[in-house]
Amino acid sequence: MPGWSAQDVPDQSGRTAVVTGANSGIGYATARELARRGAEVVLACRSAARGHAAAIRLRAEVPGAEVEFAPLDLADLGSVREFAQAFARRRPALDLLVNNAGVMALPYGRTADGFETQFGVNHLGHFALTGLLLPQLAAAAPGARVVTVSSTFHALGDVDHDDLGSEREYRRWTAYGRSKTANLLFTHELARRLAAAGSPVVAASAHPGYAATNLHAGAARQEGRRRPAARLLELGNAVVAQSASAGALPVLYAATAPGVRPDAFFGPRLGWRGAPVRSWRARWTRDDASARRLWAASEELTGITYPPLTP
Numbered sequence: 001m002p003g004w005s006a007q008d009v010p011d012q013s014g015r016t017a018v019v020t021g022a023n024s025g026i027g028y029a030t031a032r033e034l035a036r037r038g039a040e041v042v043l044a045c046r047s048a049a050r051g052h053a054a055a056i057r058l059r060a061e062v063p064g065a066e067v068e069f070a071p072l073d074l075a076d077l078g079s080v081r082e083f084a085q086a087f088a089r090r091r092p093a094l095d096l097l098v099n100n101a102g103v104m105a106l107p108y109g110r111t112a113d114g115f116e117t118q119f120g121v122n123h124l125g126h127f128a129l130t131g132l133l134l135p136q137l138a139a140a141a142p143g144a145r146v147v148t149v150s151s152t153f154h155a156l157g158d159v160d161h162d163d164l165g166s167e168r169e170y171r172r173w174t175a176y177g178r179s180k181t182a183n184l185l186f187t188h189e190l191a192r193r194l195a196a197a198g199s200p201v202v203a204a205s206a207h208p209g210y211a212a213t214n215l216h217a218g219a220a221r222q223e224g225r226r227r228p229a230a231r232l233l234e235l236g237n238a239v240v241a242q243s244a245s246a247g248a249l250p251v252l253y254a255a256t257a258p259g260v261r262p263d264a265f266f267g268p269r270l271g272w273r274g275a276p277v278r279s280w281r282a283r284w285t286r287d288d289a290s291a292r293r294l295w296a297a298s299e300e301l302t303g304i305t306y307p308p309l310t311p
């Protein structure tokens with residue numbers, strides 16, 4: 001693992017990958033390196049214009065890349081179902097699902113299904129997508145993986161099971177942190193369920209550290225240019241942050257490196273930048289009872305019940 005780089009990504013020929021939010025930032029860098037190593041990559045993006053543009057750009061950077069855009073709006077469960085149905089009609093198996101797309105520190109809003117936006121997009125949308133694509137992941141096993149992108153901001157707080165939608169009091173950074181905790185609890189419970197069923201599908205997670213992406217730039221704009229938090233974010237993007245390509249390395253490691261264990265969590269060596277290593281995580285992200293409770297609530301909220309997890 002020390003010094004692991006994009007050049008260490010194993011050959012991905014014959015494998016199919018879905019990367020959400022792949023039109024820019026960490027998602028695009030992840031998709032590009034997977035395609036460079038021979039994977040067929042589906043860029044699952046909300047914006048058709050940006051998704052098609054990303055596919056054109058990627059083919060220019062990686063001649064011969066097998067890449068295509070497919071529409072996916074994680075803020076709309078109808079779109080999630082349509083994406084999964086369309087994928088299943090064309091492909092019997094899926095080797096890799098990278099749950100990367102996300103929103104950060106938005107003012108209070110609701111998804112098409114009425115969920116608080118950050119919890120709805122960052123967690124519930126990916127929970128639903130993974131459940132709907134699980135038969136294709138099982139068909140590709142062994143070797144299939146689900147990698148969910150969390151953040152060091154999960155340390156801002158545990159999920160509030162009595163107020164998952166932050167209805168009582170909404171603080172955008174707290175809500176973001178809780179959604180990233182939800183990503184880790186989801187991975188923890190999915191890994192447990194896969195292991196209990198004897199399935200070889202591996203569920204792991206990663207975070208990019210501090211990477212200069214549209215997500216952080218958007219968070220700075222949301223803070224307003226005169227606020228100290230906005231100035232700190234802008235300074236961090238300019239001075240401290242690593243590139244999106246570097247930020248994608250922990251995700252690529254979780255997705256492709258040999259020997260990745262279920263429920264492993266990877267991030268940059270220094271926390272915010274550097275080569276990928278096993279990452280620290282808050283103790284509440286390994287709470288079995290909390291993970292099961294969140295899973296049950298997620299099934300109820302999305303209406304998605306996972307199929308039996310069999311090898």
